Amino acid sequence: AQSVSQHNHHVILSEAASLELGCNYSYGGTVNLFWYVQYPGQHLQLLLKYFSGDPLVKGIKGFEAEFIKSKFSFNLRKPSVQWSDTAEYFCACTSGTYKYIFGTGTRLKVLA
């Protein structure tokens, strides 16, 4: 069955530190991969997505993610985090049926 796992449940960083959040999926077929973000008090919104082509995708607010097919991974990165990046981050995966599966989320706290 299709599943998504996120390794880090809570991450605390100081401003300007680099960020990498892990995401692994288990599905052998063609997948589309996403990162969503939920800022405090707001609804989930798309950060970036990968469908095909260049495995390094760039999203909003300086975030990027790299799709590594051999590792079934889609890790999220940001070179220098800001206090405003404090949020919960969810990795998601869809297959051909557009069944959307989410990971358990990573709660990021950035200290000013």
Place this chain on the structure above:
Amino acid sequence: EAEVAQSPRYKITEKSQAVAFWCDPISGHATLYWYRQILGQGPELLVQFQDESVVDDSQLPKDRFSAERLKGVDSTLKIQPAELGDSAMYLCASSSQRRTGELFFGEGSRLTVL
């Protein structure tokens, strides 16, 4: 900017009572999802609609949960009877499958069962 509308935002009920949540997706979005999100966890897919048809309801507890999207537009999720373990945020999302595959979420309906 078009949004997914959900109501009610908050619902407090006693166990064994019936509850219903409503969702109006972005106009033209054929795909509609209901998710349940328990505090500290990721959204768990309950049911997926393509127009008025159920595409996936494998995770929907069908003994107490039901969902419908009769005209392929708005949707209702019902729980009867509610149990303590149903306390969670119920999220509705919609997508235009022909385009980006991005999900657009509503604000959610927070259910507390006493």
